[in-house]
Amino acid sequence: MRVSLFVPCFVDQLAPQVGLATAKVLKRLGHDVEFRAEQTCCGQPSFNSGQWDVAREGAIRALQVFRGAEVVVGPSGSCVAMIKKFYPELLKDTPHLAAAEDLAARTFEFSEFLVNQLGVTDVGAKFAKKVTYHDGCHALRELRLKEEPRQLLRAVKGLELIESEEGESCCGFGGLFSAKFPMISTAMVQVKGGALARTGADFVVSSDPSCLLQIGGWLSREGKPILPLHIAEVLAHDA
Amino acid sequence: MADARSDILARIREALTVKAPKPHFKAEATAGQPVKVAKPWLPDGGETLDASLLILAEQLAKLKAVLIRVPDEAAAGQAVADLARAKAWKQVAYHGAPLVRPVAAALPCASWEADASFEKQKLEGCDASITSCESIVAQLGSILVSSASSGGRALSILPHVHVVVARVDQVVPDLATALAQLQAEHGAQMPSMLSFITGPSRTGDIERILVLGAHGPKELYLVLVG
Amino acid sequence: MSDAKQIFIKDATLNAADGDQRAFIRKALGGYYVNRDLQKARYRDWERARDAASLAKWTAVNDLANQLEKFTANFERNGGIVHWARDSAEARAIILKIAADVNAKAIVKSKCMTSEEIHLNDALEKAGYGVVESDLGEFIQQLRGEPPYHFVFPCMHVKREAISELFTKHLGTAPTDSPEELTMIARRHLRQLYVDADIGITGANFLVAETGQISITENEGNARLTAALPRIHIALSGIEKVVNRLDDLAVLLPMLATAGAGQPMTCYNTLYAGPRKPGECDGPEQFHLVLLDNARTRLLADPEQRDALHCIRCGACLNVCPIFKNIGGLAYGTTYQGPIGSVITPHLRGLKQWNHLSSASSLCGACTDACPVRIDLHHHLLHNRRNAMKQSPSLFDRVFHAGFGFVMKRPALFALGGKVFLATLPLLKKLPLPYMSAWLKTRDLPVAPPKSFRDQWKDSAHG
Ligand code: SF4
Numbered sequence: 001m002r003v004s005l006f007v008p009c010f011v012d013q014l015a016p017q018v019g020l021a022t023a024k025v026l027k028r029l030g031h032d033v034e035f036r037a038e039q040t041c042c043g044q045p046s047f048n049s050g051q052w053d054v055a056r057e058g059a060i061r062a063l064q065v066f067r068g069a070e071v072v073v074g075p076s077g078s079c080v081a082m083i084k085k086f087y088p089e090l091l092k093d094t095p096h097l098a099a100a101e102d103l104a105a106r107t108f109e110f111s112e113f114l115v116n117q118l119g120v121t122d123v124g125a126k127f128a129k130k131v132t133y134h135d136g137c138h139a140l141r142e143l144r145l146k147e148e149p150r151q152l153l154r155a156v157k158g159l160e161l162i163e164s165e166e167g168e169s170c171c172g173f174g175g176l177f178s179a180k181f182p183m184i185s186t187a188m189v190q191v192k193g194g195a196l197a198r199t200g201a202d203f204v205v206s207s208d209p210s211c212l213l214q215i216g217g218w219l220s221r222e223g224k225p226i227l228p229l230h231i232a233e234v235l236a237h238d239a
Numbered sequence: 240m241a242d243a244r245s246d247i248l249a250r251i252r253e254a255l256t257v258k259a260p261k262p263h264f265k266a267e268a269t270a271g272q273p274v275k276v277a278k279p280w281l282p283d284g285g286e287t288l289d290a291s292l293l294i295l296a297e298q299l300a301k302l303k304a305v306l307i308r309v310p311d312e313a314a315a316g317q318a319v320a321d322l323a324r325a326k327a328w329k330q331v332a333y334h335g336a337p338l339v340r341p342v343a344a345a346l347p348c349a350s351w352e353a354d355a356s357f358e359k360q361k362l363e364g365c366d367a368s369i370t371s372c373e374s375i376v377a378q379l380g381s382i383l384v385s386s387a388s389s390g391g392r393a394l395s396i397l398p399h400v401h402v403v404v405a406r407v408d409q410v411v412p413d414l415a416t417a418l419a420q421l422q423a424e425h426g427a428q429m430p431s432m433l434s435f436i437t438g439p440s441r442t443g444d445i446e447r448i449l450v451l452g453a454h455g456p457k458e459l460y461l462v463l464v465g
Numbered sequence: 466m467s468d469a470k471q472i473f474i475k476d477a478t479l480n481a482a483d484g485d486q487r488a489f490i491r492k493a494l495g496g497y498y499v500n501r502d503l504q505k506a507r508y509r510d511w512e513r514a515r516d517a518a519s520l521a522k523w524t525a526v527n528d529l530a531n532q533l534e535k536f537t538a539n540f541e542r543n544g545g546i547v548h549w550a551r552d553s554a555e556a557r558a559i560i561l562k563i564a565a566d567v568n569a570k571a572i573v574k575s576k577c578m579t580s581e582e583i584h585l586n587d588a589l590e591k592a593g594y595g596v597v598e599s600d601l602g603e604f605i606q607q608l609r610g611e612p613p614y615h616f617v618f619p620c621m622h623v624k625r626e627a628i629s630e631l632f633t634k635h636l637g638t639a640p641t642d643s644p645e646e647l648t649m650i651a652r653r654h655l656r657q658l659y660v661d662a663d664i665g666i667t668g669a670n671f672l673v674a675e676t677g678q679i680s681i682t683e684n685e686g687n688a689r690l691t692a693a694l695p696r697i698h699i700a701l702s703g704i705e706k707v708v709n710r711l712d713d714l715a716v717l718l719p720m721l722a723t724a725g726a727g728q729p730m731t732c733y734n735t736l737y738a739g740p741r742k743p744g745e746c747d748g749p750e751q752f753h754l755v756l757l758d759n760a761r762t763r764l765l766a767d768p769e770q771r772d773a774l775h776c777i778r779c780g781a782c783l784n785v786c787p788i789f790k791n792i793g794g795l796a797y798g799t800t801y802q803g804p805i806g807s808v809i810t811p812h813l814r815g816l817k818q819w820n821h822l823s824s825a826s827s828l829c830g831a832c833t834d835a836c837p838v839r840i841d842l843h844h845h846l847l848h849n850r851r852n853a854m855k856q857s858p859s860l861f862d863r864v865f866h867a868g869f870g871f872v873m874k875r876p877a878l879f880a881l882g883g884k885v886f887l888a889t890l891p892l893l894k895k896l897p898l899p900y901m902s903a904w905l906k907t908r909d910l911p912v913a914p915p916k917s918f919r920d921q922w923k924d925s926a927h928g
Pocket of ligand 1: 775776777778779780781782783805832835836837838839840842
């Protein structure tokens with residue numbers, strides 16, 4: 001299958017290794033991977049801020065960028081939810097609706113793609129560490145992905161998966177919310193990050209780089225001995 | 240200026256000229272149909288009377304209500320008299336219903352047919368009340384009382400202890416059945432008050448810690464005859 | 466910035482930093498989660514029950530005028546008296562007039578959020594009536610001179626020591642740290658008040674069109690006493706509380722209790738059809754119902770968010786909301802707190818003044834999952850944000866997003882911007898930039914990688 005990578009803008013900037021790991025796993029499974037360099041941002045920051053006109057332009061651009069792609073796979077539940085759930089809403093009363101629905105049907109979050117589209121749970125990874133998993137809210141509640149990443153992690157050789165308290169609680173990122181309401185956002189990550197740290201895991205793994213930015217940023221500031229890691233990085237690990 | 244009623248109704252009609260899409264739900268298949276449709280997604284109320292009675296017993300226990308099963312009316316009188324002695328009741332108010340009168344007559348303490356000569360201050364001074372009920376909902380452990388079946392509005396709520404005397408055949412599986420039965424029985428002439436009582440009065444208002452007997456009865460007994 | 470927003474930011478920031486209080490709230494809700502899950506497990510299909518509950522409310526709300534006419538006709542046939550109020554002032558005037566007409570002195574109330582909405586107590590007290598809240602939580606809040614913290618659990622934020630002190634001060638009782646004893650103090654204090662009151666005021670959870678009954682849900686029994694002992698009963702209800710059929714309650718009553726409080730049923734679910742009937746031994750002589758619009762029709766006119774009128778005020782969305790749990794209910798400054806409050810308050814009281822509540826959310830969606838009638842709560846927060854932007858965008862947002870949109874459409878510029886961002890990140894972290902410093906106050910940012918993904922991809926064999 002020819003997979004077109006959808007690399008969210010802050011993965012591009014702040015976590016390029018996540019994009020590379022995603023490509024590595026897909027290739028290991030025998031798929032062709034392309035990256036269409038004209039892609040920019042999915043428009044979610046504007047969408048969430050109520051600037052739907054700006055977001056709509058971003059959405060229409062994305063429809064053009066990914067036109068003709070067999071499947072689009074992104075290592076972010078949040079940005080994929082933007083395409084799958086919110087593009088059709090955003091473009092509801094426009095001539096672009098059909099294209100939006102078409103792209104939504106061809107776009108998948110990374111773990112969703114592996115488990116539900118490819119039917120793969122064991123990608124041949126080895127990672128002899130204790131990890132706990134954080135469900136990003138978009139993956140969990142917009143895309144209804146809960147078991148998929150866990151199935152993948154359980155199949156990783158040597159990996160021990162520990163569930164945390166506050167399992168379904170939000171990390172408090174919420175995009176610009178984390179900066180517009182920093183104290184509320186911080187209170188939320190205190191609850192979430194505290195629960196993750198109490199698991200005694202070496203890594204907190206998630207399919208959402210934005211959550212990892214928030215959780216990792218707080219864990220690092222508090223000096224907690226647990227590191228953020230994207231699920232693609234775990235699955236890419238084979239030595 | 241139009242009166243408030245026509246104004247509000249006009250605003251509503253105006254607002255509803257723009258339709259909201261009807262949600263596509265699985266439950267739609269049975270919504271809007273006449274009652275008696277079992278609602279197979281709600282908690283189970285039991286398909287047979289025996290199953291219902293088991294569920295009822297379990298629900299009442301969880302609610303901290305006390306279920307007393309007795310074979311006949313004489314045993315019911317005996318059971319309530321024992322309670323009165325154990326709790327040292329001095330004055331008991333009761334509803335003058337056929338099932339209740341003999342029970343009241345067997346009491347070892349003073350009793351008063353409250354609905355025959357109602358006085359709220361006197362009721363306030365009673366230790367316990369005894370009433371009948373309309374039906375009992377196994378699914379939820381609820382006892383349906385009414386101003387008709389339970390001696391008015393206050394009798395089943397003001398005293399510290401409430402004893403309900405009922406026959407086993409008053410147990411229905413679920414809430415839908417209880418409501419349907421009410422409509423069949425009373426039609427457009429519903430008693431002015433109907434209340435599903437689910438366990439003794441309770442509150443969690445202080446630190447979400449459960450306390451029984453907030454304003455209504457602290458103790459609830461269901462004496463089931465048959 | 467609106468006044469309401471300023472106060473909100475101040476209070477929310479203060480409360481979010483109060484670790485003790487936050488832990489207290491979490492602990493208080495701990496039992497609720499356990500019981501809710503136990504009760505939900507008894508449902509043979511909870512999701513389908515949600516469908517049924519949602520549909521029952523959809524059907525009523527989308528036929529509201531007809532159902533209200535049917536309801537009021539039946540209510541009057543039962544002997545009740547219906548009053549219509551366009552807004553708070555009209556509702557207050559109606560109730561004051563009834564009180565004057567029946568020559569009342571003492572009024573006892575059971576929990577009624579709609580009365581909070583119209584500030585009824587103030588009006589009654591100013592007119593010289595003695596008004597006592599009988600729900601324990603409301604009673605405590607009344608003594609504290611504070612609005613409810615949570616519309617189902619009004620004083621969940623108050624520690625028992627504070628309640629004991631409050632009772633000592635106002636009722637002269639001995640201090641105690643037992644919730645049981647504190648409850649009994651209130652019970653003893655209120656009992657005679659029911660007996661002596663002339664008017665009992667209650668809310669209504671459902672108005673049953675088919676039978677003309679109103680349904681009231683409560684745990685303590687205070688609403689039942691309020692509607693039994695005084696000679697006049699006044700119920701105050703929003704117009705959206707209608708359900709078409711009695712049978713709808715077979716779904717709604719258990720779900721309200723399970724979703725909101727983790728109970729199979731609330732302790733007392735009571736249906737009232739008129740005042741005392743001939744042959745009944747007690748009950749009020751008159752039964753009045755005040756139906757309140759107060760901008761509900763404005764919400765009704767928005768088909769996108771009309772489902773917010775399906776709300777049965779169970780409180781589940783508050784109980785699971787991380788914002789509510791961390792800033793507390795009082796910080797909202799609204800009658801209805803939490804997610805549902807953030808959704809409807811802009812409609813009821815003005816978008817410009819209240820949109821900040823919609824912004825103060827990470828959009829996690831826990832509320833929407835918890836809602837027994839499937840209100841699309843967190844998406845409505847997005848809708849409010851969009852509507853607010855259309856109405857009156859802030860200068861910052863306009864400039865920021867216009868710029869962002871400009872760059873988003875130009876991949877080369879986007880890539881260049883990225884390069885500049887990465888190169889200057891160490892410097893940016895040191896500058897007093899508004900959002901950046903807000904983030905960095907409590908969280909680190911990762912060290913900038915030497916090259917972006919797109920550059921590494923280009924450099925590698927793929928490109
Ligand atoms: S919005 Fe839903 S969850 Fe929140 S109070 Fe209303 S019915 Fe309950």
